[in-house]
Amino acid sequence: MNLHPWLQALAGGVLIGLSAVVLLLLNGRIAGISGIAFSLFERSRLGEWAWKLAFIAGMVGAGVAVLAWQGQAPAAPVSTPMLVGAGLLVGIGTALGNGCTSGHGVCGLGRMSARSLVAVLAFMATAIATVFVVRHVLGGA
Structure with a gap:
């Protein structure tokens, strides 16, 4: 996939917005990443903890998957x-x-x-x- 950089940014923005809307509509939760991540360290019901962990894992995993698909290794600059x-x-x-x-x-x-x-x-x-x-x-x- 060889999209122009502004198209990549647009697609990323649309996917972020779509995920926020889907989370709000289906789960009634706000997709604030810091709030979700910080709340993983609080005591909560297993179901609450599970969706939060899945959300964070999906966010990280999606980035790694795109890099792998493009033949790149995750690396910090x-x-x-x-x-x-x-x-x-x-x-x-x-x-x-x-x-x-x-x-x-x-x-x-x-x-x-x-x-x-x-x-x-x-x-x-x-x-x-x-x-x-x-x-x-x-x-x-």
């Missing part, structure tokens, strides 16, 4: 300590922001949540500022 540090920072940020970009951007905006709109604007402003500093102030790629 950075060192393991940097990857762990970045993961910890993302986890702290999602806890402070009461959700992650997927929860606020996909599900929250879809439900017309004012809190999610503010969160997405903050995410975007931070991302824009970070790219500006890295590319134009620090001279990075």
Whole structure:
């Protein structure tokens, strides 16, 4: 499958939105990834835990499956300590922001949540500022 990159992004966005809608319609749950992942560490009924684990496993497995289909091996472009540090920072940020970009951007905006709109604007402003500093102030790629 040799799709143009914008078509790949469009297809990915459609699939993410579709999965959020299907989860909400069939299970009555919001597809906020950080909330689902964090709740795996709480005591809950087996049925609740099972769908959450299946959702996370499916999300990771789908990415690995696409890479395998394209003949690529999963690999991180950075060192393991940097990857762990970045993961910890993302986890702290999602806890402070009461959700992650997927929860606020996909599900929250879809439900017309004012809190999610503010969160997405903050995410975007931070991302824009970070790219500006890295590319134009620090001279990075």
